[in-house]
Each structure stands twice: as C-alpha cells, then as structure tokens.
Amino acid sequence: MKAWVLYGAGDLRLEDRAVPKPGAGEALVRVKAAGVCGSDIPRVFETGARAGSLIPGHEFSGVVEEAPGELSAWAGKRVSAFPLIPCMRCDSCLRGLYETCSSYGYIGSRRDGAFAEYVVVPAWNLVELPEGMTFAAAAMLEPAAVALHATRRxxxxxxxxxxxxxxxxxxxxxxxxxxxxxxxxxxxxxxxxxxxxxxxxxxxxxxxxxxxxxxxxxxxxxxxxxxxxxxxxxxxxxxxxxxxxxxxxxxxxxxxxxxxxxxxxxxxxxxxxxxxxxxxxxxSWNAGFRSEEASDWTETPAAAQSGALPLEALITHRFALADLARAMDMMRLRQTYFCKVIIE
Ligand SMILES: [Zn+2]
Ligand SMILES: [Zn+2]
CATH class of the missing domain: 3.40.50.720 (NAD(P)-binding Rossmann-like Domain)
Incomplete structure (x- = not known):
C-alpha cells in the first residue's frame, strides 16, 4: 500500500508498505478520507514521530476490508473511528472516562494512522456511519466530536x-x-x-x-x-x-x-x-466515547446525518493521498486561507 511515513521532524516520506495485518480484536479499514488536523502540522514539522517511524492521520473514514473471527459482522461496513485506544485499567477507564486515560494508545500519533491506503483499528473503536453520510464528512466526525465535548463543558x-x-x-x-x-x-x-x-x-x-x-x-x-x-x-x-x-x-x-x-x-x-x-x-480534552451507550460519538453522527451540523461546509481543500505533503506545506505556510483540509 501507499503510506506517508514520518521518520523525524520535517521528514515525511511516501512509501510502499505491506498492508498491515489486524491482530486480535482488530479490523483492517480501507481509508476513503482523512482530515489533516491542525495538530498534525507541529507533529510532522516540529516534534516528529514518538518512536522510530509513524504513519500520522487520526481523523478518518473508510470501509472495513477485513474483520477476523467474531468481528466478521463488521466486514464491508462504512466506518469512522474514535482514535484513542484506552488502557481499560486506569482510574479514568474504570469510570468510563476514556478521554482522560492515563496510558492510552492513539491511532495516528502513538501507532500507525490513516495517511495510507489501509489502517488497523481495534473493533471497540469503530463507529458505523449513518446511511448517506459521505466519507469526507465522516472524516470530520472526530474534530466535530471534540468540539461537542468542549461545548458540553x-x-x-x-x-x-x-x-x-x-x-x-x-x-x-x-x-x-x-x-x-x-x-x-x-x-x-x-x-x-x-x-x-x-x-x-x-x-x-x-x-x-x-x-x-x-x-x-x-x-x-x-x-x-x-x-x-x-x-x-x-x-x-x-x-x-x-x-x-x-x-x-x-x-x-x-x-x-x-x-x-x-x-x-x-x-x-x-x-x-x-x-x-x-x-x-x-x-476539555478529546471526546467522550462509549461502545454501547450514547456519547459525543453517537450525537455527532446523528447531528451530521440530520443536516443540523453541516460538516462538509467547512471543507475548503481536497487533496489526493499522493499530495499530502503539498497539503501540509500549504497549512504550515499559511499563505492561502484554508479551513478543513481533506485527503481522499
Ligand atoms: Zn485532530
Ligand atoms: Zn486508561
């Protein structure tokens, strides 16, 4: 697959990589759209990957390509995902406040993310898209859930x-x-x-x-x-x-x-x-997510689906995956106005 790999500050390379294999409890998602977050700019140009190399990209949507074993019901579903992977053991996790988990994993900053053709996602983190929602809008569910969470404070x-x-x-x-x-x-x-x-x-x-x-x-x-x-x-x-x-x-x-x-x-x-x-x-930090109950991640798709939250109206730029570096340069240099930048 094609993937953008971050090796260090300012060192982001488009490479051919093996399609990752989902582990136990994980699904393989074929990425259809990914948003470039404001936080991706300092990550890519200033701090670099936390350890070794990393595929960034934490705002995304796609189709489940492979869901092994008991997860097979996910296969073929259109999805987005809560990018934070809680430890499930700390005090916050035991209270269901996963956003304040003290030792979390994170798709796109602590493990490989969605600036690639495929991304592996724990099934617990998947969110099925409502019918009719575009992949571009679905790639904005993450920042929209973060915004809802802040508003709820x-x-x-x-x-x-x-x-x-x-x-x-x-x-x-x-x-x-x-x-x-x-x-x-x-x-x-x-x-x-x-x-x-x-x-x-x-x-x-x-x-x-x-x-x-x-x-x-x-x-x-x-x-x-x-x-x-x-x-x-x-x-x-x-x-x-x-x-x-x-x-x-x-x-x-x-x-x-x-x-x-x-x-x-x-x-x-x-x-x-x-x-x-x-x-x-x-x-306010990140967003609330529950796999079974109502949360920021259920209210957000519902509001987008009803038309109350016009996500696509915020998109000013769309780039192909191969042009991610160009998109990031545009955002870093700030010479042209942009609001949401989506990679398709
Ligand atoms: Zn973000
Ligand atoms: Zn935790």
Whole structure:
C-alpha cells in the first residue's frame, strides 16, 4: 500500500508498505478520507514521530476490508473511528472516562494512522456511519466530536451568549454546536477576514477579526457592557486565553480547548480578572466515547446525518493521498486561507 511515513521532524516520506495485518480484536479499514488536523502540522514539522517511524492521520473514514473471527459482522461496513485506544485499567477507564486515560494508545500519533491506503483499528473503536453520510464528512466526525465535548463543558442553561476565540475547524464546530445546543448569541473571533467569510457562510454574522478590531470592545458593546456569558478558547495562544478572560462577564464560564504551542503566561492584570470576576474555568480534552451507550460519538453522527451540523461546509481543500505533503506545506505556510483540509 501507499503510506506517508514520518521518520523525524520535517521528514515525511511516501512509501510502499505491506498492508498491515489486524491482530486480535482488530479490523483492517480501507481509508476513503482523512482530515489533516491542525495538530498534525507541529507533529510532522516540529516534534516528529514518538518512536522510530509513524504513519500520522487520526481523523478518518473508510470501509472495513477485513474483520477476523467474531468481528466478521463488521466486514464491508462504512466506518469512522474514535482514535484513542484506552488502557481499560486506569482510574479514568474504570469510570468510563476514556478521554482522560492515563496510558492510552492513539491511532495516528502513538501507532500507525490513516495517511495510507489501509489502517488497523481495534473493533471497540469503530463507529458505523449513518446511511448517506459521505466519507469526507465522516472524516470530520472526530474534530466535530471534540468540539461537542468542549461545548458540553459549558452550562448552556446559564450561558445565552458564547464567544469562541479561534476560527479554525474546531472553533467553528464549537460555534455550530453552541448554537445547536441553545446559545442565543454566538460570537466568533478570528484573526483574518477570510475566516469571517466562512463564519458568515455558517450563519455567524457576529465575527470579529481581532487583528482589525478590538474583540473585547466589540463583545462588550454587543452584550450591553456585561461581557459574554461564556468564552471558549479554541486557539491556544496567550492572547486568545487572555481575551477569553477579559471578554467573560462576571461569574462567566470559560472552556479551554486550544492546543498551546508554547508556555502560557498570563499578565497579572489578566489573572486578577479570574479572581475578581469569579470565573469558572474548565479544560476539555478529546471526546467522550462509549461502545454501547450514547456519547459525543453517537450525537455527532446523528447531528451530521440530520443536516443540523453541516460538516462538509467547512471543507475548503481536497487533496489526493499522493499530495499530502503539498497539503501540509500549504497549512504550515499559511499563505492561502484554508479551513478543513481533506485527503481522499
Ligand atoms: Zn485532530
Ligand atoms: Zn486508561
């Protein structure tokens, strides 16, 4: 099979590899679509593989090609997958909170992922696609479930106005979920005008380009000087987190979900506001998944299937597998606007 193999920082090679063999409890999936995550860019260009070599790619969909033994019912099914492989033994796992597992495996960062023609996936992690869902949309179930999980950290009965800082795919998905789940006003704060066009296309007219206008002033004006009931950081920068703290009303909620790229140091004046405004700050990591019960990974396909969550509207670029390196360069250099980038 063709596979993109990461050997070290900046060393990603397209190679011919043997099709992997599924082990006990695993299925072989023929990959139909894979999303390039923002986190893949530092993984490929800065940190490299954790050990030896790695095929990245953790957002994907495809068809089960081989499901040995008792898993044979999976054969031929259209699937996506929860990429986190829990240890099933730690305190979090025993409580069913797999996303906070203390020693997990991960498809696409700790074991081979989906930037290849085939990927091996534990059957426990598979999610069958609803009828009619495209593979491209299905490759976005992972970031959409992560966004839902972050949105669930908010008490939306208390938060009528929500400001999302960060207008990449996860930020926009959080904005969509916040609206779907009852927020009356959703403000999206980005850093370039093209993000405002995408936000507008998704129905968010309250967009602020933080490089052109002051987001705090604008949110304050739009909320009668109170500030937003809830702020979500989906950018992971000192500036975006500080802005969340500044833009939240007294007693407001903050959810932090953006991956930081460097140390996060807060100015004293910003830190004071957490205390003086008695803010509630929550972290959010990955998404909730249960193999049998309702979870972020059941609600997300259902919302996409019903049309309530327009996943494909976020796709700005589609590349063939052979062009993955070109897609990654585009995302690294940031010269052209992109939202979701899908490899097909
Ligand atoms: Zn991701
Ligand atoms: Zn665990």
């Amino acid at each position: 908010l008490d939306l009965a208390e938060a009528k106005s929500v400001a999302v800082f960060g207008a990449g795919p996860v930020g926009l998905l959080i904005a969509l979920w916040a609206r779907l789940r009852g927020a009356e006003r959703v403000f999206v704060v980005g850093t370039k005008p093209a993000q405002g066009n995408m936000a507008g296309k998704l129905g968010f007219s309250d967009f602020c380009d933080a490089n052109a206008e002051d987001a705090i002033d604008l949110i304050s004006k739009l909320t009668d000087d109170a500030g937003a009931d809830a702020c979500v950081d989906a950018a992971g920068t000192v500036r975006s987190v500080s802005d969340c703290i500044r833009a939240a009303r007294a007693g407001g909620q903050i959810v932090l979900v953006g991956n930081p790229r460097a140390d996060m140091r807060l100015e004293k004046d910003v830190y004071w506001r957490i205390l003086r405004k008695q803010l509630k700050i929550f972290g």
